[in-house]
Amino acid sequence: MPGGSHRVGTVRVVTPLRTDLPPGAQLPPRPANAPAPGTVLPSHYVRCFACGDQSAHGLHLRVDADAGLALCATFEVTEHHQGAPGLAHGGLLSCALDEALGALGHLTRTSLVTGRLETDFLRPVPVGTVLHLSARVEGVLGRRVYASGEGRLNSPTGRVAVRARGLFVEVPMEHFVTHARAEDIQAIEQDPDLIRLREHQTIF
Numbered sequence: 060m061p062g063g064s065h066r067v068g069t070v071r072v073v074t075p076l077r078t079d080l081p082p083g084a085q086l087p088p089r090p091a092n093a094p095a096p097g098t099v100l101p102s103h104y105v106r107c108f109a110c111g112d113q114s115a116h117g118l119h120l121r122v123d124a125d126a127g128l129a130l131c132a133t134f135e136v137t138e139h140h141q142g143a144p145g146l147a148h149g150g151l152l153s154c155a156l157d158e159a160l161g162a163l164g165h166l167t168r169t170s171l172v173t174g175r176l177e178t179d180f181l182r183p184v185p186v187g188t189v190l191h192l193s194a195r196v197e198g199v200l201g202r203r204v205y206a207s208g209e210g211r212l213n214s215p216t217g218r219v220a221v222r223a224r225g226l227f228v229e230v231p232m233e234h235f236v237t238h239a240r241a242e243d244i245q246a247i248e249q250d251p252d253l254i255r256l257r258e259h260q261t262i263f
């Protein structure tokens with residue numbers, strides 16, 4: 060059920076969003092084997108639209124680990140990313156935040172998929188802008204990871220253009236094998252460099 064508020068008589072009833080931190084969620088410590096702050100986090104899949112090198116008109120997000128359970132990322136808005144003339148498409152801005160929030164799994168050392176993502180668009184983002192994203196884990200409850208982030212215009216301290224909150228779910232590697240097409244699995248078998256597994260992960 061989406062969150063929001065409505066009136067019952069004179070009383071405003073507030074329903075929490077599904078990305079609000081639920082009671083019992085906790086911020087876990089940074090794992091000892093999490094990449095050090097400043098480490099460039101590898102693209103998990105070279106054909107990923109958001110972070111892959113081989114996605115010709117993709118976002119080519121560059122992601123760096125930060126202190127704690129946080130990271131920062133950048134991507135340049137090109138003419139291939141337009142919605143309205145000269146302005147970034149909102150769905151692509153959500154995509155960039157989805158990737159940045161999902162990449163927090165590098166720090167929690169888990170594989171995360173998006174369950175829910177909410178984006179607020181505060182300012183238009185012109186072609187040529189370098190969007191500076193930051194993302195952090197807000198709390199974890201069981202397999203659920205609650206995260207938030209924002210994108211700023213042209214500098215880490217620039218004006219906030221987009222904000223997002225997300226609920227991510229930890230999944231085993233089988234999730235990807237089960238749901239992928241046979242030809243994609245075959246391509247990875249033939250060229251394991253298409254994906255970047257962490258040291259404890261195996262896909263086959």
Ligand SMILES: CCCCCCCC(=O)SCCNC(=O)CCNC(=O)[C@H](O)C(C)(C)COP(=O)(O)OP(=O)(O)OC[C@H]1O[C@@H](n2cnc3c(N)ncnc32)[C@H](O)[C@@H]1OP(=O)(O)O
Binds near residue numbers: 158201202228230
């Ligand atoms: C480095 C990598 C970066 C990657 C970044 C990119 C991220 C992405 O875009 S991933 C692609 C988009 N997302 C997807 O394809 C996911 C599709 N959905 C699914 O596969 C499943 O619904 C999945 C895995 C999320 C959950 O299914 P399943 O494993 O059966 O678990 P399930 O029991 O339903 O949910 C687990 C918990 O999360 C909660 N949950 C799941 N989805 C939601 C949701 N939308 N809203 C609220 N809660 C949710 C459940 O209520 C449950 O809670 P609890 O533990 O208290 O019972």
